[in-house]
Amino acid sequence: MNLIEPILAQAAAITQLRREIHAHPELCFEEVRTANLVAAKLTEWGIPIHRGLGTTGVVGIVQGRDGGKSGRAIGLRADMDALPMTEFNTFAHASTQPGKMHACGHDGHTAMLLAAALHFSEHRNFDGTVYLIFQPAEEGGGGAREMIKEGLFEQFPMEAVFGMHNWPGMDVGKFAVSTGPVMASSNEFKITITGKGGHAALPHNGIDPVPIGCQIVQGFQTILTRNKKPVDAGVISVTMIHAGEATNVIPDSCEIQGTVRTFTFEVLDLIERRMKEISEGVSAAFGAECAFEFLRNYPPTINTPYEAEFCRRVMAGIVGEANAVPQEPTMGAEDFSYMLLEKPGAYCFIANGDGAHRGSYEGGGHDAGPCTLHNPHYDFNDDLIPLGGTYWVQLAEAWLGHQPPADRPMPGKA
Structure with a gap:
């Protein structure tokens, strides 16, 4: 596995941020504390930010070694909101908010993009701009739709946009991506x-x-x-x-x-x-x-062919061809679909494992319940933070280091 060493070195610090977010979950359009944490860290790392799109959204603006003069740009998106459900875990970073829980791993998605942001702030090995999109209200609120309505792509023009979700049940060290519909309309x-x-x-x-x-x-x-x-x-x-x-x-x-x-x-x-x-x-x-x-509600999530294959090649360079696997479509829904109606891009899965990672927590605090999405026993696997951060960095650097064909297929109804 080819991880970026500086990201690996910072993994423990980003893990603490992830667990801080997990302990303080916020529901859709209420992600004030989470957005403040994200904004504070980006500012601390010297990354300019824009706040308020979709009520609580945060966009980090990372310009490359050319100062963004090339005019080229890519968008990387992570969601921030939690679910209205009670957590059954009792480990040290369990939810402190009754009836609210990060049971879908959006805390981990935010952490992986923060890991990439920290690396970008210190190593701008690209020409152009990387937009770091921290989105509210994926869980039923349509936060992506609201950010778009309020000018996301007009204020931050980008050639393509990419998203990622953790996927329990797959062995850690695997990614999955495919062309075409990968998640259903809701x-x-x-x-x-x-x-x-x-x-x-x-x-x-x-x-x-x-x-x-x-x-x-x-x-x-x-x-x-x-x-x-x-x-x-x-x-x-x-x-x-x-x-x-x-x-x-x-x-x-x-x-x-x-x-x-x-x-x-x-x-x-x-x-x-x-x-x-x-x-x-x-x-x-x-x-x-x-x-x-x-x-x-949410339209189907449809990956454009060129971008999906581009992601697969980046994944294979990190984890090997055998671990960059086809993505089995799911009838679950995802509001990243709104972004893929506007821009070419791809939504991929990063394997979260079977839940065994919970056994490493000091003092325990979880029972034998399943570590599946939207389950009260779930917790994001922190081992993914350096892997996901590496993927985001290498994807952005590779995209901005080449010129995509002008005649590649664009978004449209599948």
Whole structure:
């Protein structure tokens, strides 16, 4: 493994920053303490900053040995927010905020980019500019979208943008990246069927919305099996059905809610259209009214081909060809997708291991629970800090040290 020695030498100090962030988690758009820590460190290291995009976002501006005169630039992004859940670990750096926890490793993402920032401040081995994007509100708040709306790419023009997420279950020392969709779109729906309530013993006097809702839910599965191409991925999950208050009363209404996940906009368009047609059509057939709501949250995360392959070559130079592996697409969602709609780039995974690293903590403080994402037993593996920092530095130096082809594919709907 080819780690950058100065980053390795600073790993213990960055680890302490990571654990400080972990102990003080903040939810989306509330990352004031975390943003202050990031801003203070960047300033201490002589890196100019811009604050306030997306409410609490921080952008560090690192100019190379040419003072940025080349006009070329690359963006590196890390998210900062935590999740609204209670941590079960009791080690020394466990959350001090009840109901808040860094259960997805954004504390580690911030730390890896800080490790790269410290190295950049001392070794500017590139011509151009590296923008260090510390983003708020990935966990449902759409912080990337908000930073873009407020002028991220206008104020900090860059040729490409890159992101990274830790991935539990993969052996430490591996990276994963692939071309095309790597994370799904995230969408929500709410369907309200309004019938005519009445006595359960006299169903002929009313319009029962419950069997109508059952028909609709069953009908949704035909979208996946009969409307969508079998080779295209798509998931419709009905997760909530609410109706009625008493066993002998036919309710006036029935409410159905759930999520939809797809890797492409075309499949998403198809599913939304057919869900609406089925919901309204079935309701009308039984004499009921239907209100259909569909909320598109995060779009699919789609890596552009040239940038994904470029990342893979950088990874292979650090950990070897065998450890730079294809990225298996996941139905999880990620708001870095908004950045990849605007700029070419790639979102990769860095292996977080199986959780055994928690056994090295002085005094213990964790139990046998799984170290998986969004789990109360999770903790970021600090061994990744020098590896992730090395990747960020070598990626930026390699990108700014070559000229990408002008005719390479740009972002677009997959």
